[in-house]
Amino acid sequence: MTKNLVIVESPAKAKTIEKFLGKDFTVRSCYGHIRDLAKGDDAIDIKNNFQPHYEISEDKKAVVSELKKLSKEAEMVWLASDEDREGEAISWHLSEALGLDAKKTKRIVFHEITKPAILRAVENPRNIDKHLVDAQQARRVLDRLVGFELSPVLWRKVKPSLSAGRVQSVAVRLIVDREREINSFNVTSAYKIVAKFNVGGKTMEGELGKRFATEAEAQAFLEKCKGADFTIKNLEVKPAEKSPAPPFTTSTLQQEASRKLGYGVTTTMSIAQKLYEHGFITYMRTDSVNLSELAITNAKETITQNYGGNYSNPRRYTTKNDSAQEAHEAIRPTYFENNEVEGTPQEKRLYDLIWKRAIASQMSKAQLERTIATIAISTLPDVLVASGEVLKFDGFLKVYLESTDEDGDEENSKMLPPLKVGENLLLNEIEATQRYTKASARYTEASLVKKLEELGIGRPSTYAPTIGTVQKRGYVIKEDRDGKERNFTVLTLAKNEISKEVKTEKYGTEKSKLFPSDIGMVVTDFLSKHFENIMDYNFTASVEEEFDKIARGQLVWNKMIAKFYSPFHSEVTKTNETAERQNAERLLGVDPVTGKNVSVRVGRYGPFAQIGENATDENPEKPRYASLRSGQLTETITLEEAIELFKLPRIVGQYEDKDIKASIGKFGPYLIHDSKFVSIPKTDDVFSIDLDRAIVLIDEKRIVEANKLVKVFPEDENLKVLNGRWGIYLAYGKDNYKLPKGSKAEDITFESAMKLVKVPSASKAANKTAPKKVAAKKTATKKTAAKKTAVKKTAAKKSAK
C-alpha cells in the first residue's frame, strides 16, 4: 500500500526519480498521452462549440487501469508530467480518466532530474493550469480539423490515401520550393585569380579581391602581371576568438549526427533512445540548451581534471527560439566523468558526440591570431590578399568542432610564413580558374529539421516521424544522384608565359538528399492555390501566438477555433465543388517520327509519357505509354528525354536461340531471356548495353542461382535450405525463415527445420490477414483483445525484473 503515487511520462524517468523520493513514494509512468480524440470524423462536435470527444488510446488501456487501481489506494497522487503545453494536458487527461479527487491530487513540475529539483518540486505543488490545457486542446483540435478536412480533398482531386497537415504539408513545400529554386538557378562562371609565391621554401597564396567574368578579361589581367614585382604592402595582425556551440537539442543532435556520422534522423533518435534507457544520457527529445547546476559543476570538475583549470569556462545557455517550451534539459551525458560507455559501435559513437559537444560547451574559448597580408602589384592598382591563422590557445577545440552544411571549398586556416612590410616576393605562378556559381543545396533529413525548427514547425518528438511521413506518402524521395561533368578553363602565368588548359570537374553529386516527387509538387501547388494561409511558412507561428494567448487566459480556445474554422471550411467545400482533378499534364511537343503529340501526366501508377491522343470512338487507335524513370519529373522532362523512354523494351540480341530483351521495370533496369529476369547493375546503361555484356550478366546470374540451393528434403519438396546474401536460410514455399546463428547446412534435419517453419508461420499469417479485414468493428474488437494481452505480458515482464 503506497502513500504517494507519482506519475511521470517516461518509465526511465520513473526509475531514477523513485530513488530520490524514498519508500513513501511509488513512481509510475503513463507513457505519454493516454487519451486522444476519437478516431473517426465525429470526434469533434463542430456545431456544439467544437466539443472534443476523447477516448483512452487502445495501447494505453492497460496502463490506465493499473494507474487507476494505484491511485485509488494512494493517499496523494502527484501528477508530474512535463512542464509544457502537452505535459499539462497529460496531467489533465490523467485526472479525468483516473477520476482523481481534487483534494488528494497535486500537480508538480521540474525540468531537470536531480534530487534537489525533485524535492523542491514536491514542496511547491500547484493545481492543473486549465488555460494551458485549453491551449493544448486548441492545438489538437486545429490539427485534426486541418488534417481531416484537407486530406479527403486530396483523395478526390489528386489520389487516394494522400494526406495533408499543418506540419507535413509545409515540410513538403520547403522541398518543392528548393527544387524549383535549383532548377531555375542561373549558373554563371567567373575567373578567380590566385597567385602562388615562394617564401623561404614555403608556398603562400594570395587572392585577388575581384573575379573576372570572361576569359578575355582574365587573360588581360595575367598579361599585365608579366614581369611585375610583388611586394608586401601591408601586414595586419588581429586577435580573434572562437566560442563553442551550446549543448545538443534534438534538432542539433540530428544535424551533427547526420554530418559527422552520416546517420538519418530516425537512426539517431533510436540510438539516443537506447543511450537514454541505459541511463547514459539525459532525455533526447528536447528543445532546451539549458544545463542543470549539477551538470555544470560536474562538467567543470571533469574538464579541470582532464585538461586543466584554464580549459574550464562554465556557461549558461539560453534558447533563442520562440517556440521552444523547455520542459527538459539539453541532451548531455548523465555523468561527465564517463567519456565512453558500453554498447554497440553506433551507440558508442553517438555518445562520444554528445559527450564532446556538452563538455566543449563548458570549455574556454579558442584564441587565434589572424594575419592579413596585402600584396601590391607593380603594374596594376589591384592588390592580392593572403590570410593566415595561428591557434594561440586551443580551448574547446581540444575536443570538438561543430561542422557546417556547406561543403565549402574554402581552405581552412593556414599559417603564413614570417613576412615584412616592403618585402619582395618571388612569384611561382598565377592561376586564373573558372569557377561556377552554385544554387542552394538540397535538404538532407537533418537540414530540413533545422529549417522546420527555425520556422517553429513541429516538435522534437515529431521531427523524425514527420520526415518519415512525407517519404511514406511518396511526396519526397531520399536518394543519391550522380553528378554531371563539365569543363572549366584554367589560365596559368608561369615563367612569363601564359598557358591555357581545359579541365573537367564533376558537379551536382547528391548523397542522401531529399527530392520532391511529381505527386509532392502537384499536391503543394494545389494546396498553395486553394489554402494559401495553411501553406504559409508563418502559419504555425501565427497560430502559436493565439495558443499563447489562450494559455495566458486572454482568449477562449473554442472561439479561436471557430474564427479559424468558418472561412477554412467554406474554402474546403468550394474546392471540393469547383476544383478540377490534378494530373500535372503537360504537352511536350510533337514526335518527329509519327507527327503525334507527346505529353506527360501523373496516372494511377505514377508519372508517364504518352505519344498520341487517348482513344475515342472516331479514332480507336490507342496511344503508346512509357513510365518516367526515377529522378525524372513531369515538370522538367524534355521532349527528347520523353521520346528516349519509348526506345524500350529493346532486343539486345540472341543467346542460345532466344531473344534477350532490355527494359525498365518496377525494380529498375533488367534483361529478360528465356523468361528469366536479370537486373542490370547501375554501372551499365539499359539503352546501350551490348550482347556480350548481357550474356556475361545472364551467366553470372546462373552461377548464383546454381549455388543458391544448398539442401533439399525428400520428405517435402517445399522445404529448402538456400544460400543468400547473409548466409544460409530456410525457405518453405514462398516464405523465408531465419536459421539460428551458426547453423550448418549438414546439421539441419527435416524435423528441426519444420519446427522453425511452423512456429513463426502462425504469427506471420495473423499479421498478413489482419490489415486486410474489412469489417471494421469486428477487427477493432479483435485487435483490442490481442493488444491487451500483449501489454499485460510486457507489464508482467517488467515487474518481474
Next chain:
DNA sequence: CAGTGAGCGAGCTTCCGCTTGACTT
C-alpha cells in the same frame, strides 16, 4: 517479384504530439 495508364465503383485512406516496444528486410 519487372506488360499497366479506362472505370459500373465497395470501402478504405487522413492530422500532430506525448511515450515505448515488437516487428522484418
